Amino acid sequence: MTAINRDQLVDWTAFAQARSQLGANFVRILGYFHEDGVKSVAQIEEAMRANNAAALVLPAHTLKGESHQFGAEPLADCAAAIEMIGRSCVENRDSPSEALKHVVQLRPLFEATLSILEREANPLVERRSSGGFGRRAV
Numbered sequence: 001m002t003a004i005n006r007d008q009l010v011d012w013t014a015f016a017q018a019r020s021q022l023g024a025n026f027v028r029i030l031g032y033f034h035e036d037g038v039k040s041v042a043q044i045e046e047a048m049r050a051n052n053a054a055a056l057v058l059p060a061h062t063l064k065g066e067s068h069q070f071g072a073e074p075l076a077d078c079a080a081a082i083e084m085i086g087r088s089c090v091e092n093r094d095s096p097s098e099a100l101k102h103v104v105q106l107r108p109l110f111e112a113t114l115s116i117l118e119r120e121a122n123p124l125v126e127r128r129s130s131g132g133f134g135r136r137a138v
Helices: 012-049 053-069 073-092 096-121
Strands: none
Touching: 012 053, 012 073, 012 096, 053 073, 053 096, 073 096
16 A cells, blocks of 8 residues: 555544544544454455355444544445445345455555554654644644
8 A cells, every 4th residue: 555644544523523522432442443443354354255245244334333433434435335345245146246446455444544543542642733822833
């Protein structure tokens, strides 16, 4: 995956809203997203290898919802595409081969997004200042 600007992977307004709403639980919930995401990506890849459309649906749905919660819109969109293809293939009794291009993109997208989210959530990371008392705007 080529170098991607952090603002392309995360909607920072949604991220800040999640951080505000979750409060002290934010880091713990982000940890769950990490654990669940690793499992979901592995399950999606395994379902694709097995050519099992039905097995794509639930992990893709889970990853989509959790990604939206943290503002990870490109990741949510990729998972949504996999979910919809899986659902369509189940209904039409078809092979999920159309999902392959999305499944191939999923792991690198998940890892890049997770890295950015975890780095931003780390309390030891210096935050960019937009100015304020005694500070010059960056």
